[in-house]
Amino acid sequence: MNIGQAAQASGISAKTIRYYENTGLIPAAIRTGSGYRSFSAKDVHTLRFIHRARRLGFSVHDIRQLLTLWQDKNRASADVKALALAHMAVLDGKLAELQATQRTLQHLIAHCEGDDRPDCPILDDLAGEGAERLRDEPSSPLHWMVSWCALPADKHPPIGREN
Amino acid sequence: MNIGQAAQASGISAKTIRYYENTGLIPAAIRTGSGYRSFSAKDVHTLRFIHRARRLGFSVHDIRQLLTLWQDKNRASADVKALALAHMAVLDGKLAELQATQRTLQHLIAHCEGDDRPDCPILDDLAGEGAERLRDEPSSPLHWMVSWCALPADKHPPIGREN
DNA sequence: GATAAAGGTTCCAGCGGTGGTAAGGTCAAG
DNA sequence: CTTGACCTTACCACCGCTGGAACCTTTATC
Numbered sequence: 001m002n003i004g005q006a007a008q009a010s011g012i013s014a015k016t017i018r019y020y021e022n023t024g025l026i027p028a029a030i031r032t033g034s035g036y037r038s039f040s041a042k043d044v045h046t047l048r049f050i051h052r053a054r055r056l057g058f059s060v061h062d063i064r065q066l067l068t069l070w071q072d073k074n075r076a077s078a079d080v081k082a083l084a085l086a087h088m089a090v091l092d093g094k095l096a097e098l099q100a101t102q103r104t105l106q107h108l109i110a111h112c113e114g115d116d117r118p119d120c121p122i123l124d125d126l127a128g129e130g131a132e133r134l135r136d137e138p139s140s141p142l143h144w145m146v147s148w149c150a151l152p153a154d155k156h157p158p159i160g161r162e163n
Numbered sequence: 164m165n166i167g168q169a170a171q172a173s174g175i176s177a178k179t180i181r182y183y184e185n186t187g188l189i190p191a192a193i194r195t196g197s198g199y200r201s202f203s204a205k206d207v208h209t210l211r212f213i214h215r216a217r218r219l220g221f222s223v224h225d226i227r228q229l230l231t232l233w234q235d236k237n238r239a240s241a242d243v244k245a246l247a248l249a250h251m252a253v254l255d256g257k258l259a260e261l262q263a264t265q266r267t268l269q270h271l272i273a274h275c276e277g278d279d280r281p282d283c284p285i286l287d288d289l290a291g292e293g294a295e296r297l298r299d300e301p302s303s304p305l306h307w308m309v310s311w312c313a314l315p316a317d318k319h320p321p322i323g324r325e326n
Numbered sequence: 327g328a329t330a331a332a333g334g335t336t337c338c339a340g341c342g343g344t345g346g347t348a349a350g351g352t353c354a355a356g
Numbered sequence: 357c358t359t360g361a362c363c364t365t366a367c368c369a370c371c372g373c374t375g376g377a378a379c380c381t382t383t384a385t386c
Contacts, residue, residue: 004362014363016344023342034352036363057264060342084272091265098261101220102254109247167333177334182373197381199334223372327386334381345369352363 003029006039010047017047025050025064058087166192169202173210180210188213188227221250 007014020026021037026046029037039047049070053063062083069080170177183189184200189209192200202210212233216226225246232243 002363013344015346018365019343034363035365036352054343055264056268057261081272084268088265088268088272091261091268095258095261095265098220098254098258101218102251102258105219105247105251105254109244109251165334176374178375179373181335186372197334199381217372329386330384332381332383335379337377339376340374342371347368348366350364353361354359355361356357356359 001039001041001044003037003039006037006044006047009044011051012047020047020050023060025060025067056087057091058083062087164202164204164207166200166202169200169207169210172207174214175210183210183213186223188223188230219250220254221246225250 001009003014003017007017010017012020017026021028026043029039029043032038046067049067050063053066054060058066065083066080069083164172166177166180170180173180175183180189181200184191189206192202192206195201209230212230213226216229217223221229228246229243232246
């Protein structure tokens, strides 16, 4: 089985398969007389394993360990679970971060989208609780976008000019 | 103001500031007689803008456009909103992907974590609806982890040996 | 004045996982 | 025999930095 067929069968591109071989994630494939890589069903099987693990978001480093565990008949269930749980924790962190970002951005978009009148409630919010340095830095992206979007064109603040 | 102070004031590391200068995101800083970069308050201000935008997850490419808009007095509100909305769409996609992955992984963890008895409901799920190739590939990561975790040690399937 | 520490400077390499390119060898079919 | 599809190695580029090496400048201390 050539690399192209192995790629199609596993879902990993030929390019990436070579990369995995170079980096030692998978052992070097057997070569034919003419130098072509030859993949067995077992090789494809391993590649598919990798493909699925990557789709679950496991890093190559984690997959390396998963593969080791896979081939180790004396593995402990706890090891696998630990990997999965650790990965889950990472995903949880990413999710929280992403959601926080979305909340902020959504807030911004919702208020930026409004009419062209100068009164903008979010300005007060920024100047109040979540302001911190925004109070001192009236041209931070958040503040700028909001204040600028909220003002009519003839009252545009002197952006890019004030400091 | 030296690069270290600018870094501390903006929240961007000195290394990254140089990187931004090299890549043209920010204009080259003025140099002192001895070759040190000198940053004005306006420069720091711009850096802080960039820092906040990045914390909102905007790519450097997007930030480049945001900076252009920032400095363009004749900008259109729609342009800014379009950028923000496009970015929001990207975040939405990432969120959905992340959540789907989490759901799968959570499912796996929950069932892998159970006792050591061989009966595992998720096996039936895998063999049924969401199985597709899993039916043909009993050693896919999902199937493997689940089946292996579900079986007692003396009944471990011939993993890494079957194909 | 010497010295050392703390800053600055440049350039080069690397992370992961590709995508693209080039320049060539090989295989199957017409 | 030629054509075209596939394979090979090898390199550069991307994202957004980050670290290190090797060297220069400023500042502080003895």
